[in-house]
Amino acid sequence: MALNYHLQIVNLLAALLLLISFAMLSQRRVASLVTLFAWQGAALALSTAIVAWSTGQHHLYYSAALTLGLKVIAMPWYFYRLIRKLNVNRVVEPMINIPTTMLIGIVLVIFAFNLALPISQMSGTVMRSTLGIALACVLLAFLMMITRTKAIPQVIGFLAMENGLFFAATSATYGMPLVVELGVALDVLVGVFVLGIFIFQIRETFDSLDLKHMEKLKEK
Amino acid sequence: MEIYWLLGIPLSGGIFMALWGFRRNAPEINALFSLLTLAVAALLTARIVEEGPMTVGNGWFFIDSFNVFLVTLTAFVAFTTALFSRPYMRIEEEHGRLSAARLRLYHSSYQIFIGMMILALTTNNMGILWVSMEGATLATVLLVSLYRTPASLEAAWKYFILCGVGIALALFGTILLYFAAEKVLGSGGTALLWTQLNGVKTQLEPTVLQLAFVFLLVGYGTKVGLVPLHSWLPDAHAEGPTPVSAVLSGLLLNVALYAVMRSKVLVDGALGNDMAGNLMMGFGLLSVVVAAFLINRQTDVKRMFAYSSIEHMGLITFAFGMGGAVASFAGLLHMTMHSLTKSAIFFTVGHATQKAGTQLMSDIRGLIKTNPTIGWGLMLGTIAILGVPPFGVFASEFLIITTAMHEHPWATPFLLIALGVAFASIFGKVQPMVFGETGLPRLPHMPALTPVFVHLGLVLMLGLFIPPYLATWYRQAAQLLGG
Numbered sequence: 194m195a196l197n198y199h200l201q202i203v204n205l206l207a208a209l210l211l212l213i214s215f216a217m218l219s220q221r222r223v224a225s226l227v228t229l230f231a232w233q234g235a236a237l238a239l240s241t242a243i244v245a246w247s248t249g250q251h252h253l254y255y256s257a258a259l260t261l262g263l264k265v266i267a268m269p270w271y272f273y274r275l276i277r278k279l280n281v282n283r284v285v286e287p288m289i290n291i292p293t294t295m296l297i298g299i300v301l302v303i304f305a306f307n308l309a310l311p312i313s314q315m316s317g318t319v320m321r322s323t324l325g326i327a328l329a330c331v332l333l334a335f336l337m338m339i340t341r342t343k344a345i346p347q348v349i350g351f352l353a354m355e356n357g358l359f360f361a362a363t364s365a366t367y368g369m370p371l372v373v374e375l376g377v378a379l380d381v382l383v384g385v386f387v388l389g390i391f392i393f394q395i396r397e398t399f400d401s402l403d404l405k406h407m408e409k410l411k412e413k
Numbered sequence: 414m415e416i417y418w419l420l421g422i423p424l425s426g427g428i429f430m431a432l433w434g435f436r437r438n439a440p441e442i443n444a445l446f447s448l449l450t451l452a453v454a455a456l457l458t459a460r461i462v463e464e465g466p467m468t469v470g471n472g473w474f475f476i477d478s479f480n481v482f483l484v485t486l487t488a489f490v491a492f493t494t495a496l497f498s499r500p501y502m503r504i505e506e507e508h509g510r511l512s513a514a515r516l517r518l519y520h521s522s523y524q525i526f527i528g529m530m531i532l533a534l535t536t537n538n539m540g541i542l543w544v545s546m547e548g549a550t551l552a553t554v555l556l557v558s559l560y561r562t563p564a565s566l567e568a569a570w571k572y573f574i575l576c577g578v579g580i581a582l583a584l585f586g587t588i589l590l591y592f593a594a595e596k597v598l599g600s601g602g603t604a605l606l607w608t609q610l611n612g613v614k615t616q617l618e619p620t621v622l623q624l625a626f627v628f629l630l631v632g633y634g635t636k637v638g639l640v641p642l643h644s645w646l647p648d649a650h651a652e653g654p655t656p657v658s659a660v661l662s663g664l665l666l667n668v669a670l671y672a673v674m675r676s677k678v679l680v681d682g683a684l685g686n687d688m689a690g691n692l693m694m695g696f697g698l699l700s701v702v703v704a705a706f707l708i709n710r711q712t713d714v715k716r717m718f719a720y721s722s723i724e725h726m727g728l729i730t731f732a733f734g735m736g737g738a739v740a741s742f743a744g745l746l747h748m749t750m751h752s753l754t755k756s757a758i759f760f761t762v763g764h765a766t767q768k769a770g771t772q773l774m775s776d777i778r779g780l781i782k783t784n785p786t787i788g789w790g791l792m793l794g795t796i797a798i799l800g801v802p803p804f805g806v807f808a809s810e811f812l813i814i815t816t817a818m819h820e821h822p823w824a825t826p827f828l829l830i831a832l833g834v835a836f837a838s839i840f841g842k843v844q845p846m847v848f849g850e851t852g853l854p855r856l857p858h859m860p861a862l863t864p865v866f867v868h869l870g871l872v873l874m875l876g877l878f879i880p881p882y883l884a885t886w887y888r889q890a891a892q893l894l895g896g
Contacts, residue, residue: 358581369540387573
């Protein structure tokens with residue numbers, strides 16, 4: 194019975210993850226986007242910890258701690274700092290208007306559930322039903338990257354995608370082997386660091402973070 | 414034992430260069446580190462040829478003929494590129510395009526990039542393979558934007574985001590692979606080890622592996638530059654410094670294809686049909702055809718040769734997709750030939766553009782008059798990459814096309830037309846660059862073209878005669894790929 198109770202919480206958190214993904218799609222302010230990203234990380238860390246506790250998979254505790262440290266504390270802090278320094282917290286309109294984006298998002302969710310159905314039926318984990326949600330988060334983050342033209346929202350989309358993948362790994366297999374997870378976390382960390390440098394370079398050269406300026410390299 | 418040195422030298426080289434890379438003699442130290450890597454790679458190769466495949470370090474590293482061949486190729490081209498970049502980057506610094514601080518970044522990233530590629534090649538863990546592929550991308554992002562021009566920043570951003578998304582898909586593929594493996598091998602660290610997976614590949618769940626391969630192919634295929642996932646490649650090659658274009662084109666694309674091949678061997682075992690091979694043939698053929706027709710529209714010389722890389726990677730992917738002993742052999746041979754020839758071409762193109770001060774082909778004229786060595790290097794390199802007989806590219810392309818005629822006749826006209834179009838476009842554009850009229854004075858400094866002629870000499874030699882031990886080695890590797 195205890196397991197069922199935990200499962201309910203994990204399912205609730207999974208639903209929360211999906212909800213936050215949609216909220217990110219509709220968010221126009223960069224700083225609020227970072228806040229949402231931090232919340233998504235928190236939901237992810239909590240659900241991982243609960244799975245670790247209820248199934249006795251101890252290595253998942255490390256993953257949860259890593260998520261908490263990197264995606265809830267370090268990265269949002271770094272992004273807030275970047276936004277303050279570069280003073281870019283304005284309302285930005287995405288390329289496609291928000292209601293349309295949301296509709297596309299719903300289609301993506303249905304697609305993700307269909308794609309995940311055969312796999313989750315084969316899975317032996319307690320939270321296999323959440324695989325569809327994980328895949329939906331990945332696709333929604335992907336959509337966000339496509340519809341945003343500013344540098345920071347694109348990066349957050351990229352990280353949200355990584356969140357979705359991480360959740361997929363937890364729900365299908367109780368997480369990847371620890372070494373791999375550490376490696377992935379290191380890559381993400383270095384990636385964000387490289388991006389920080391990069392964003393300053395873009396700012397210096399273009400005097401803006403709008404990627405619309407970066408459309409010179411097109412096929413003639 | 415060699416394997417630790419092999420990884421340790423470039424990675425410690427990266428740290429060393431980050432600390433001391435601003436010194437005057439940094440380029441020489443960079444070349445020295447690469448030379449050491451090459452020496453260790455040669456030792457390792459000698460051992461593998463003698464003792465056969467082995468796993469090292471509790472199964473964490475796995476080395477067989479297939480990857481040791483790529484390790485040697487990587488170490489060799491990395492060394493010659495370091496030799497080339499020594500005078501090249503100095504001249505760039507004198508022209509004021511780079512500062513000492515950026516050269517430090519360049520040297521440090523260069524070594525880390527090489528280290529990451531060697532890790533990707535030698536690791537036995539499919540997860541670590543993913544991690545190091547992403548590491549190799551991250552190490553080169555700041556290299557592509559080294560000049561800090563608007564175009565180079567745009568190219569680097571595109572490179573980062575597109576390869577990032579691609580590699581994220583590959584991560585999902587890896588997760589699915591682990592999901593299938595865990596059922597057979599149990600959870601924990603060993604379930605992603607390639608040797609373990611290879612042992613039980615027939616028991617892996619086919620539907621999951623099928624899906625996993627699609628994600629892995631699209632993910633790593635982005636890095637191979639397969640059409641329609643290629644749009645980062647010409648930009649990154651054209652806007653980055655020339656030594657970076659040479660290693661991206663000559664090495665990184667190969668390593669990405671290596672990742673696809675490792676997955677293909679597993680999927681073939683699990684599915685027992687040609688699904689993976691057919692997918693690769695489709696992507697490969699599309700890349701060859703689309704790239705060949707896009708070459709004709711290019712005005713920038715590095716961009717043109719970047720498209721030529723897409724075309725050749727497509728051809729290699731097609732060859733591996735066909736499978737079988739001859740096609741895999743031809744694919745491996747073509748990988749070698751393409752790496753050597755294309756990096757040689759980028760070296761000469763680098764000098765030519767440095768001299769002309771532009772990458773526009775219409776502004777580069779009469780190289781043969783202003784600098785005969787550059788002119789001849791570019792001409793010979795172009796002839797070699799286009800597959801003119803005495804050179805090795807001819808041998809591998811000939812093998813690929815005859816196998817295609819035999820097994821998949823429908824594909825032959827596409828291949829032949831594409832190769833013909835590429836020939837006409839590239840030759841037509843390079844010819845006036847080399848032999849056209851020019852009013853420019855001769856180059857004041859000596860170009861460093863030894864690497865070019867060493868590469869072309871090797872390509873020529875392999876076209877005329879493949880030493881027996883090398884042939885055995887290729888054949889062994891081809892067999893591992895399901896021949």
